[in-house]
Amino acid sequence: MEITPVNVDNFRSRMVSNTDMVDTAVRPETMSFEQTLLGAFDAMNAKQIKSEDISQQLIVDPESVDVHDVTIAMAEANLSLKIAQTVIDRVVKGWNEITTTR
Numbered sequence: 689m690e691i692t693p694v695n696v697d698n699f700r701s702r703m704v705s706n707t708d709m710v711d712t713a714v715r716p717e718t719m720s721f722e723q724t725l726l727g728a729f730d731a732m733n734a735k736q737i738k739s740e741d742i743s744q745q746l747i748v749d750p751e752s753v754d755v756h757d758v759t760i761a762m763a764e765a766n767l768s769l770k771i772a773q774t775v776i777d778r779v780v781k782g783w784n785e786i787t788t789t790r
Contacts, residue, residue, distance in 0.1 A: 725775075728772070729772065732768040738765070
């Protein structure tokens with residue numbers, strides 16, 4: 689029985705910005721909220737991918753990877769995910785407060 693890999697679709701490839709300037713800001717102070725948020729999600733995704741890659745490398749070739757590097761990569765990925773969850777929760781909470789204000 690052959691095991692087939694799981695393919696995950698990249699949701700960013702389907703996203704279309706209504707401002708059409710997602711990646712055009714050069715200076716951080718001119719970035720829109722959308723650009724800042726998408727950039728942060730890209731950075732979080734990169735940490736998740738790095739953690740997964742280094743974990744797979746540890747399984748395939750344990751001598752080529754230091755266990756501490758794996759632990760640090762996993763901790764960074766976990767922390768970035770928790771920060772993203774907190775930001776999303778606060779944005780949703782703020783939006784709900786704005787829409788329910790009378």
